[in-house]
Amino acid sequence: MTSAVELADYCNLLLGVERFTDYCPNGLQVEGDRPLRRLVTGVSASQRLIDAAIEAEADALLVHHGFFWKSEAAPLTGLKGRRIATLMRAGLSLLAYHLPLDAHPELGNNRQLADLLGLRQARPGSGADDLLWCGELVEPLPGAALASHIARLLEREPLHIAVRTRPLSRIAWCTGAAQGAIERAAALGVDAYLSGEISEPTVHLARELGIDYLALGHHASERYGVQALGAHLAASFGLEHRYIEIDNPV
The missing domain is CATH 3.40.1390.30 (NIF3 (NGG1p interacting factor 3)-like)
Known part of the structure; x- marks a missing residue:
């Protein structure tokens, strides 16, 4: 035992x-x-x-x-x-x-979320223990389609701050209360950033950084x-x- x-x-x-x-x-x-x-x-x-x-x-x-x-x-x-x-x-x-x-490369929340959503080439943004991850969609999707894809898999409608008019391809994410990492995510050259929670400044930052933002829910992510x-x-x-x-x- x-x-x-x-x-x-x-x-x-x-x-x-x-x-x-x-x-x-x-x-x-x-x-x-x-x-x-x-x-x-x-x-x-x-x-x-x-x-x-x-x-x-x-x-x-x-x-x-x-x-x-x-x-x-x-x-x-x-x-x-x-x-x-x-x-x-x-x-x-x-x-x-x-x-x-959160950080474990195989069992962690970021890896498991990537696998669930079908994100390819999922990896930490910088360094093995980085909590900010990035990857790519299997094929580019309009922001609304990505939000629907996430809602179906998580069984929860994400809060979507739609900014970009072109389809989204490169994605960054960090589960839980990680809305504060949005500027670092944008610096990776992504089209959208996903985290669990959102704060009031996050909306303005997404618009000014030119990337879509989706709040998935702390628990759901x-x-x-x-x-x-x-x-x-x-x-x-x-x-x-x-x-x-x-x-x-x-």
């Missing part, structure tokens, strides 16, 4: 955790008290996901968004205290991987890395794996 510590040690090495300066601790965040047979994955460690993992009789829960963010208060009180108490009463381990899971990692761990350690979707329109 595999322990939570053994699973975390494997993931830490696989994802190269030590290379990243992150906003939260990556790895084992809450250690349960039993060996692992069933693994549940999900995007964010909300109470609903924790309750669903317990109902599924999971021994470990692996998420992209865990706890202990730099902006959070430290005491385990209130909402965070209730979540962690629920985990500990159930003996359920919690593992979380943030930036290392980051559902796929945890699923790929969960499937990999299940195959490597002989675990049962189940992804649980907790809907989030943001």
Whole structure:
């Protein structure tokens, strides 16, 4: 039987955790008290996901968004205290991987999004751990057609800031709250930039930079890395794996 510590040690090495300066601790965040047979994955460690993992009789829960963010208060009180108490009463381990899971060349959110959308020659913009990726569409598409393609695959309508009148070909993307990278994306010479979230200045920047911008939804853009990692761990350690979707329109 595999322990939570053994699973975390494997993931830490696989994802190269030590290379990243992150906003939260990556790895084992809450250690349960039993060996692992069933693994549940999900995007964010909300109470609903924790309750669903317990109902599924999971021994470990692996998420992209865990706890202990730099902006959070430290005491385990209130909402965070209730979540962690629920985990500990159930003996359920919690593992979380943030930036290392965005960046991984095969299992990461950026790679998995590229594969889902059929983007070719997908690669980091500069350097192996760059969170900004770029690639090409199989064939050029008008912006509205690209938005429809994304909506069909993500089952969520993206917010599309249409700028270019010509078909789009070269695409840059970064999952999650990465709207601030739009200027760096434009510097790569792309026709469009995709991220999870949008801010008020993003609209003006897209228009002035001359590129289309599509906000896919933070949650919708980051559902796929945890699923790929969960499937990999299940195959490597002989675990049962189940992804649980907790809907989030943001």
